Amino acid sequence: MMCHLLLLASLATLAVSVRGWEHASAEYVESTLKEHDVVVVAFVAPSEEKCKSLEPEWVLATPESNVLFLSIDCTEPSHSTICKQHEAPSSWPRIELFEKGEAKATYLGPRRAAAILSWAGRVQRPTLSEVDNGSLNVFKSIDETVFIAYLNDYDESSRTAVSDIAAKFKDEFTFGLTTDVESWAAEQMEAPALKGYKAVDGDTKVFRGPFDVASLESFVKEASRPVIGELSIYNHQRYLDRGWPVVYIFASTERERTELRATLKTMARSYYDSLTMVTADPLEFPSLPAKFGLEPGVFPSGAVHQLSNGNIYPYPRGKPITPRALQSWGLEVWQGRVKPWSPPGATLAPTEMQGDGGAGRVRATRKVSVASFPGMKIKLGRDEL
Ligand SMILES: *[C@@H]1O[C@H](CO)[C@@H](O)[C@H](O)[C@H]1NC(C)=O
Numbered sequence: 001m002m003c004h005l006l007l008l009a010s011l012a013t014l015a016v017s018v019r020g021w022e023h024a025s026a027e028y029v030e031s032t033l034k035e036h037d038v039v040v041v042a043f044v045a046p047s048e049e050k051c052k053s054l055e056p057e058w059v060l061a062t063p064e065s066n067v068l069f070l071s072i073d074c075t076e077p078s079h080s081t082i083c084k085q086h087e088a089p090s091s092w093p094r095i096e097l098f099e100k101g102e103a104k105a106t107y108l109g110p111r112r113a114a115a116i117l118s119w120a121g122r123v124q125r126p127t128l129s130e131v132d133n134g135s136l137n138v139f140k141s142i143d144e145t146v147f148i149a150y151l152n153d154y155d156e157s158s159r160t161a162v163s164d165i166a167a168k169f170k171d172e173f174t175f176g177l178t179t180d181v182e183s184w185a186a187e188q189m190e191a192p193a194l195k196g197y198k199a200v201d202g203d204t205k206v207f208r209g210p211f212d213v214a215s216l217e218s219f220v221k222e223a224s225r226p227v228i229g230e231l232s233i234y235n236h237q238r239y240l241d242r243g244w245p246v247v248y249i250f251a252s253t254e255r256e257r258t259e260l261r262a263t264l265k266t267m268a269r270s271y272y273d274s275l276t277m278v279t280a281d282p283l284e285f286p287s288l289p290a291k292f293g294l295e296p297g298v299f300p301s302g303a304v305h306q307l308s309n310g311n312i313y314p315y316p317r318g319k320p321i322t323p324r325a326l327q328s329w330g331l332e333v334w335q336g337r338v339k340p341w342s343p344p345g346a347t348l349a350p351t352e353m354q355g356d357g358g359a360g361r362v363r364a365t366r367k368v369s370v371a372s373f374p375g376m377k378i379k380l381g382r383d384e385l
Contacts, residue, residue, distance in 0.1 A: 020059065023046075023071050024072055025078075026081065029041060030082060032070060032113070033359075037099060039067065039069075041069075042058055042069070044092050044093040046073055048307050049283055051092050053252075053281075054095075056255075057112055057113040058113070060118075061117050066121075067097075067152070069120075072136045074286065082124055090321055094106065094332055099124075107119050109230075109232055111281070112230075112252055122170070127165050128177055133178075133180050133186055134150040141199050145196065145362060146199070147166075147195065147196050147220060148178060150192065150193045150195065155192055163213050165220055168197060173224055178192075189206070192208075194211075194220075196220070199226070200226050207219040220278060227261075227269045228249075228278065230261075230366075231278045231280040244275055244276050245304055246275075247304050248280050248303050250281075250320060252282060252300075255283065260321060264323055267326065293312060293343070295317065298317065302315035312340055313338055314341050
């Protein structure tokens with residue numbers, strides 16, 4: 001049995017390493033967009049790093065999808081028309097879902113096969129789907145994060161509030177609503193309630209009101225946060241807004257980041273409330289490692305950013321990123337036995353903490369307001385703050 005599994009695993013690896021991009025021609029993409037209701041297209045420049053990192057995930061995702069996945073090499077001169085028509089991005093790749101030939105949504109999440117597939121399904125569903133007891137079980141796990149509202153059918157105001165929230169978070173999560181009393185019983189819920197199902201962590205969170213937009217929004221923000229998140233342009237500011245120390249783990253490939261989330265999960269779960277732990281893709285957040293005192297290009301690496309005082313603690317280089325090593329180092333940091341890192345020169349203008357455009361914004365913390373006195377030099381050590 002074991003041998004069999006190993007064989008399967010190695011075959012799978014082989015299949016992935018042998019296969020790669022199978023780009024379509026511009027003509028084929030054009031005609032497919034006309035003939036198929038839904039098509040997902042990746043516009044790529046194969047030699048760019050982000051495209052290289054997408055390749056193995058795209059290869060995994062393509063056969064799993066119930067809609068057509070196509071890729072096109074936008075560095076081919078003969079493809080420039082179609083690539084430009086669909087708004088060439090400032091950097092490749094651009095993944096778009098087309099419905100009846102029209103671009104409907106652009107993918108901005110992690111370049112991970114399962115996440116891309118979940119997104120393609122999500123875009124095709126209504127922002128808020130009606131479910132009943134019969135469809136509930138499938139719907140609960142239709143996406144990596146699903147929220148289902150259990151409401152009385154006459155409860156229009158709760159329904160409106162849930163619709164607002166569903167529209168607000170439609171790029172990231174799937175939302176459903178049920179007024180079917182049998183489904184409430186099956187889930188032991190009483191209306192009104194909103195329940196979040198997180199397939200990745202295998203847990204659920206329940207909110208029982210009040211059903212106003214602000215309360216629902218803060219519930220969804222917190223309940224959707226995985227034990228270890230994946231830093232994205234959607235969640236970065238949201239995670240910073242929590243105000244708890246952020247533990248960043250940088251690794252260069254999707255596979256490594258997935259493995260790190262898996263190995264650190266049990267440990268991270270016990271600090272879930274008081275830390276925000278994330279893995280980050282250095283290709284998406286290129287200027288973050290340097291801001292946390294990490295050597296550029298050396299991965300995996302990690303850092304803690306204490307948002308309450310702006311202190312930064314780079315994880316010692318060469319130390320393995322294991323639950324045990326990370327936890328004991330974290331304890332030393334917490335006990336004040338590790339000196340925070342100061343950027344060379346240690347003059348920090350307010351704008352210096354703003355990273356990578358919208359994607360990498362690091363919110364101003366207390367030290368920034370100190371630094372905003374013109375001409376004032378500050379050190380980032382704990383004593384100076
Ligand atoms: C509701 O669905 C659950 C799970 O599919 C099932 O076990 C249960 O019997 C259903 N309830 C009713 C009343 O149909």
